[in-house]
Amino acid sequence: MNNVTPIENQGQRVLTSDQLAELYGVSTDVIKKNFSNNRDKFVEGVHYIKLEGLALKEFKNRVNNVHLVGKNANTLYLWTKRGAARHSKMIGTDTAWDVFDSLEENYFNPKPQINLQGLSPQTQFAIQAAQAMAEQERKLAQIDHKVDAISEIVSTSTMDWRRATRDIITKIAHMRGDDYQVTRKDIYKDVEQRGGYSLSTRLTNLRNRMAGEGQSLSKRNKTNKVDVIGNDKRLIEIYMAVVKDHAIKYRVWANEY
Known part of the structure; x- marks a missing residue:
């Protein structure tokens, strides 16, 4: 700058x-x-x-x-x-x-x-220790900014929100040395535990409603748990919090600062 x-x-x-x-x-x-x-x-x-x-x-x-x-x-x-x-x-x-x-x-x-x-x-040691602590707090604040930014995108563009969360989960999977689907499954599990919801049940109910509305089988099959989350503001908030916690846990942005 x-x-x-x-x-x-x-x-x-x-x-x-x-x-x-x-x-x-x-x-x-x-x-x-x-x-x-x-x-x-x-x-x-x-x-x-x-x-x-x-x-x-x-x-x-x-x-x-x-x-x-x-x-x-x-x-x-x-x-x-x-x-x-x-x-x-x-x-x-x-x-x-x-x-x-x-x-x-x-x-x-x-x-x-x-x-x-x-x-x-x-x-000198005391000053350097205080500076190190301030630097750590700054890094955590920057991570907060990145993830909180996704929440604001939700109100303007669903596609941007999906893309942003997908990118973060991809980075988490890389840091875990794991498959993307396995990582996302673990995130869904934490969302269910934190919110007391069954995403699978809600997905079944959503697909049934779509069938009742006459929507095609292919479209119903493409509907997933992210669609379920996107239909519930409270679920979105929980999902954002879980993604953030996983990003911090696996130090997704540690090398960026």
């Missing part, structure tokens, strides 16, 4: 829509469309700062890089850390998630440099 031009407004670091789009590997129109279609999920002053009129003019005069703001722009949206996080969740790609993790660590929260020279060995 060293090549990102730092911008500050109202005492906090922010990013323009163009910067955010370039970092996340999408067009600026995607950022604008996500904001327009989900405006109720963004709060001014929390997720973004809207500049226009005199405030925009003053900002243009203050920013050194003229390319950050269009010369004829009459409105400018600046995205805070929480706004950038929300956009990464809506985009939902590995690139967007990973880039936000890096933004959170290096751009929005730049680390102060601590000079250990001249300190006693005991003090």
